[in-house]
Amino acid sequence: MxxxxxxxxxxxxxxxxxxxxxxxxxxxxxxxxxxxxxxxxxxxxxxxxxxxENYLNEERFTRSYIRGKFYIKHWGRTKIKMNLKQKGIIEKLISKCMDEIDADDYEKTVNKIYQDYFSKQKGLKEYQRKSKAIKHLMSKGFEYDVILDVINNE
The missing domain is CATH 1.10.10 (Arc Repressor Mutant, subunit A)
Structure with a gap:
């Protein structure tokens, strides 16, 4: 055709x-x-x-992408940043726009995903459940140090 x-x-x-x-x-x-x-x-x-004509605005795109991937898909900063880089968005713009994610919301999200995932792990030792939950959060793009902060402060 x-x-x-x-x-x-x-x-x-x-x-x-x-x-x-x-x-x-x-x-x-x-x-x-x-x-x-x-x-x-x-x-x-x-x-x-x-x-x-402002149909194409890279900063607006970056900001809405960050909001959507975090607040709807619950991705972490690392995964969001990686995907934006693949779309050709420059590091400086990505960093500038990361303020779209509220720090408290970020912490709450890490905590909630951790709790949900941790509670679903059955028949494993505590440390195994913890380690699986950490791996799960990292695969969603959350930073290791942030994950540890959240679980050590619970």
Whole structure:
């Protein structure tokens, strides 16, 4: 099946809609542009338009990504940071936007995930349950020192 060809304006509108539906980062827009066989000049023009009209805003994307991954998916900072880097977001911007996560909420989340996971471990010794719960939290991207602080202060 051959690809339907679109006019420049149609492609531009499709990319606007793509940004309006959900905050996007530059690499997602580039990926989407690959679907349309655009010449570099056309790509640049669309990029500039999306930025100028504030459809594409890397800081806004980063902030909403951090909020979503923490408050909805319950990911830790490490996993969030790693995934943002894969999307081409620079370290400086990631660090600047990490204030989207409230420190108390972070601690409470670590504690809750720990308690929930720990209580589900049956038929194991205490230290084994603890170690499994720590591994689980680390796999969700929480920092080892933060995990230890939380469980040592319970």
């Amino acid at each position: 051959e690809k339907k060809s679109y006019t420049f304006e149609e492609i531009k509108q499709k990319l606007v809609n793509y940004c309006v539906y959900q905050d996007r980062c530059h690499s997602e827009i580039e990926q989407k542009m690959r679907d349309f066989l655009l010449i570099p000049e056309a790509k640049d023009e669309i990029f500039l338009y999306l930025i100028k």
